Amino acid sequence: MKLSFRWYGEEDKVTLEQIRQIPGMHSIVTAVYDVPAGEVWPEASIGRLKRQVEGAGMHFEVIESIPVHEDIKLGKPGRERYIENYCENIRRVAAAGVRCVCYNFMPVFDWTRTQLDHRLEDGSTCLAYYQRQVEAVNPLESDSDLTLPGWDASYSREELKQVVAEYQAMTEEELWGNLQYFLERMIPVAAGCGVNMAIHEDDPCWSIFGLPRIITCEKNLDRFLKLVDDPHNGITLCTGSLGCSGHNDVVHMAAKYAAQGRIHFVHMRNVKVLEDGFEERAHLSSCGTLDMYAIMKALYDNGFCGYIRPDHGRMIWGETGRPGYGLYDRALGATYLNGLWEAIEKGIK
Numbered sequence: 001m002k003l004s005f006r007w008y009g010e011e012d013k014v015t016l017e018q019i020r021q022i023p024g025m026h027s028i029v030t031a032v033y034d035v036p037a038g039e040v041w042p043e044a045s046i047g048r049l050k051r052q053v054e055g056a057g058m059h060f061e062v063i064e065s066i067p068v069h070e071d072i073k074l075g076k077p078g079r080e081r082y083i084e085n086y087c088e089n090i091r092r093v094a095a096a097g098v099r100c101v102c103y104n105f106m107p108v109f110d111w112t113r114t115q116l117d118h119r120l121e122d123g124s125t126c127l128a129y130y131q132r133q134v135e136a137v138n139p140l141e142s143d144s145d146l147t148l149p150g151w152d153a154s155y156s157r158e159e160l161k162q163v164v165a166e167y168q169a170m171t172e173e174e175l176w177g178n179l180q181y182f183l184e185r186m187i188p189v190a191a192g193c194g195v196n197m198a199i200h201e202d203d204p205c206w207s208i209f210g211l212p213r214i215i216t217c218e219k220n221l222d223r224f225l226k227l228v229d230d231p232h233n234g235i236t237l238c239t240g241s242l243g244c245s246g247h248n249d250v251v252h253m254a255a256k257y258a259a260q261g262r263i264h265f266v267h268m269r270n271v272k273v274l275e276d277g278f279e280e281r282a283h284l285s286s287c288g289t290l291d292m293y294a295i296m297k298a299l300y301d302n303g304f305c306g307y308i309r310p311d312h313g314r315m316i317w318g319e320t321g322r323p324g325y326g327l328y329d330r331a332l333g334a335t336y337l338n339g340l341w342e343a344i345e346k347g348i349k
């Protein structure tokens with residue numbers, strides 16, 4: 001495995017120098033953040049990121065994410081231009097040495113939580129999702145008192161209304177069709193540049209606000225991988241996104257897709273599954289529902305050699321900052337992943 005860490009660029013409170021001091025750190029996971037979804041990333045911005053990351057002593061090989069424009073997901077005529085731009089971005093990051101690109105195909109809303117600072121027993125805070133709170137929100141009502149994190153703030157209320165209505169009129173099958181159309185054009189370009197594409201599962205892995213969501217479970221991942229049956233068409237195994245549903249056997253999925261050589265990136269995160277949703281917990285298995293050891297073992301045993309990063313952390317030790325993306329708890333997570341991997345490796349030899 002190649003240990004990596006997400007960094008939000010110069011605006012990030014967490015610095016590259018701090019990340020560099022986490023033992024075993026190999027790569028930085030980042031993106032060009034100041035270009036709207038669908039547009040081409042300037043080579044100068046990509047070059048600057050590369051220099052910063054390599055200057056700090058780490059590798060610049062993973063992008064998370066190149067966002068997919070809604071016109072592609074909606075199958076609108078404008079998609080041709082956006083697909084071409086997408087492919088151009090793949091060529092540009094590949095030329096800078098990038099080997100893996102994470103992206104998602106979630107309509108409008110990326111990851112969704114209802115609370116960003118849920119207090120746990122030990123005084124730390126975490127992200128949480130309570131279904132009843134989601135059901136109380138209508139994203140189309142202006143007086144809705146809750147805006148959920150992960151929402152694209154660039155939409156005006158009216159634009160949001162329109163795009164949500166378009167998806168509500170769309171079936172899952174149509175979304176599958178649009179994904180296939182995109183992959184058939186984009187994967188050959190990625191393959192030609194030696195870039196592994198790693199789709200991120202929908203988070204949480206079920207439909208919200210009546211919008212279709214399809215990258216949610218084993219059956220659908222099987223279908224996804226067959227849409228374009230090429231090793232460059234792979235996944236980001238996000239343990240928290242899949243594991244927040246009791247229906248997904250994450251250990252089994254880790255083993256199966258690693259054996260197929262289709263896991264290019266792993267997001268390791270533990271969640272506590274509750275009757276009415278889930279809470280994000282510390283990485284340690286006993287803190288949540290997932291067996292983190294068994295997942296790492298399944299990856300190891302099936303030859304996983306891609307990138308892995310600790311995913312969301314809690315806020316601990318008084319740290320403030322971007323919810324889920326502070327330094328301390330993610331660094332603890334990274335160290336835990338190192339420990340699991342070393343023990344698995346040495347236990348086998």
Ligand code: DNO
Nearest residue numbers: 064065102103104110111200
């Ligand atoms: C949340 C992240 C996601 C992820 C995208 C990938 O913390 O895991 O926002 O980056 O879904 O495109």
